[in-house]
Amino acid sequence: MEHVAAAARTAPPPAVPTSVRSRNDLTVFFRRVLNTRGASFGLAVTALMIVLAVLADVVAPYSPADQDYDSILQSPSVAHWMGTDNLGRDNLSRIIFGSRVSIQAGVVAVSIAVTIGTLLGVAAGYWRGWTDDVLMRLCDALWSFPAIILALFIAAALGPGLVNAMIAIGIVFIPVIARLVRGSAMSIREREFVLAAKVLGAADVRIMLSHVLPNVLAPVIVQGSLLIAYAIIVEATLSFLGLGVQPPEPSWGSMLKAAAQYMQVAPWLSFFPGVAIFVTVLGLNLLGDGLRRALDPRLRGRGEA
C-alpha cells in the first residue's frame, strides 16, 4: 500500500479527469488503455481469472474436496497437471477454486475501502475545516501502521475467517482512498459549476453527491484496481498465517500454509498457488497501470512505467 500511497502523497493532486461520458469518448479511452504497454496482457489475465473463478465447477478437472488416498503427494502428471496434496486432492482444481476466494477477497475489501474512503474524502475535501483536520489526522494515524500488521491486528480482533479478513483489509485501505479523493474534491469545490449549484441553493450533501462525487471517481477506479492486486496479496498473507480462510476451503494463502510442511517432498504444492497469486496480481497491476496512464495526460506517451 505504501508505494501507491506514497505516490498519492508526493504527487500533486491529480488533474481533474476528463469525463468519459459519450460512447465515442469511451471507445477512445479503451483504445488508449489497450495501447499502453502490457495493459492488454493485464486485461486478458484478469478476464481469464474471472472466467476461471466463475466457471470453476465446469473448468476444474476434479472437485477441490475429492480425496484420493491412492494418489497422495504425487508430482505433476497427465492426470494431475499440478500434482496432488497430502490428502490426494488435485492441486490444479484447488487452485482454480481458490481463485474465487482471492478475487472475492480483493473485490470486497477494496469495495469497503472505496465506499467509506470516498465518502470520507469528499466530506474532508469539500467541508475542509475541522472535519478535514480530524479525518486526515485519523488517516495519518492509520497510515503509520504497516498495512499487513494492521490487517493482522484487526483480523485477530475480529477472529479468523474470510469475511473478517476482508473487513480488516478494507479498513486498512480506507486512508489511501480517502486521501486521494480529498485531493480531487478540494480542487473541484473551487470550480464554477459547484459555485453555480451553491448559488442555486443546493444543500452541501446534494452538491457533494451529485457534483463532486462523480468527478472524483476516475482516479479512484485506477487506485482501486491497483489496491485489489495488493488486497489479494494481503489476504493470502493472512490466510498463510492462519487468520483468513480456514481449511478445508481452498484458498491460495491457506494452500501455501498447508504446503509449507511438504516443502521438501512436494515442492509443487508450494510452487503453483504462488504462481497463481503472482500472475493474478501482475495482471491487475498492468491493467491498473494502463488505466492510470490513459486517464493521466501527463503520463501519456512517455513510456512511463
Next chain:
Amino acid sequence: MQAIPTLLLVTLVTFSITMLLPGDPALAFLGEAQAMDKVAYNAMRQELGLDQPIPVQYVLWLNRAVHGDLGTSIRTREPVVEAIRNRFPITLQLTAVAMAIALLVALPVGIISAVRPNSWLDSIGTLLAMSGQAVPSFWFGIMLIVVFALWLGWLPPSGYTSPTVSLSTNLSMMLLPALALGVEQAAVVMRQVRSALIDVLHQEYVTTAWAKGLSERAVVNRHALKNALIPVVTIIGLQTGRLFGGAVVVETIFAMPGLGRLAADSIFFRDFPSLQGVVLVLALAVFFSNLLTDALYSYLDPRIRYA
C-alpha cells in the same frame, strides 16, 4: 504541529483494537482453574485495571506505555518491552540488509532504464519491476528455501545466529530472508528511480549540460542523478512500513526470532499484550521514519524549504 495528535491517535487506535480482541486477559493470566476462585479473579482484574471504565483504562495504559511499561506477556510472563528490545535489532538488521540488496539491484537497473527509455534493456527492467511487485514475499521466500537450501544446499534454510557469535553465519542466514523481503523493494525503488530520472532528464538545466558538450556519464551522474534521487529517498523512507509488514511473514517462514515473528506468534498463542506492544512499537517506528523522511526531503531539496 500535527505530529502530536497523530501520535495520540496511533496509541488510541492500538488501544481500541486491543479492546476488541477476544478473551479475558485476567482469565488468561490466571488460567481456567485459578480463575474459578472469585477473589483471585477479582484481584487480578483490579491489578490489570480491568475494573476501571474504558477511557480510564486507556489513560492508565498510555501512562504506563510512556514510562516504558507495555505489560507482561501472557505466554512467557516476561515484560513485553524486554521481548521487543531483544528482538527489534534482528528485524532492523533484516530490513536493512533487504533494503541494501534492493538498492544494489534497483539503482543500476533504474538508471539504465531511464537513460535508454523504451529500449530492450528498459523493457527488461520494467518487466522485472512489474514482476517484483507482484511476487508475494512469503512465497518467494519458500521458493528460495526450496532451491537454495533444500536442493542446492548452499545456504541454511532457516534460523538465526547473532552477528556477535559469528558474523559469517549471521550473514549467510540473513541472505535468503533479506532477498525475499528485498525483491518488492527493489521493484518499487527501480520504478521510482526510472521515472524520477526521466523527469529530471527532461529539464532545461540538463539540456544546458548537454549543450556544454559534457559526456553522458557527466550529465547523468553529476547533474541529473543528484536531483532524481531526492524523491527516491522519500520512497525509501516511506517503504519502512512495507518492510516491517513483510518481516512478519518472512521471519515466520525463516524461523527468525524478530519482531515480526513475535507478532505472528502472539496472534497464534493469543498473547495479546505482546501483540499490542509489537504493533504499537512498529507503528511508532513507521511514524517517526515518515517524519524523518519529510525532514530529510526538505533538507535535500532547498526548493521545498524556500518555496
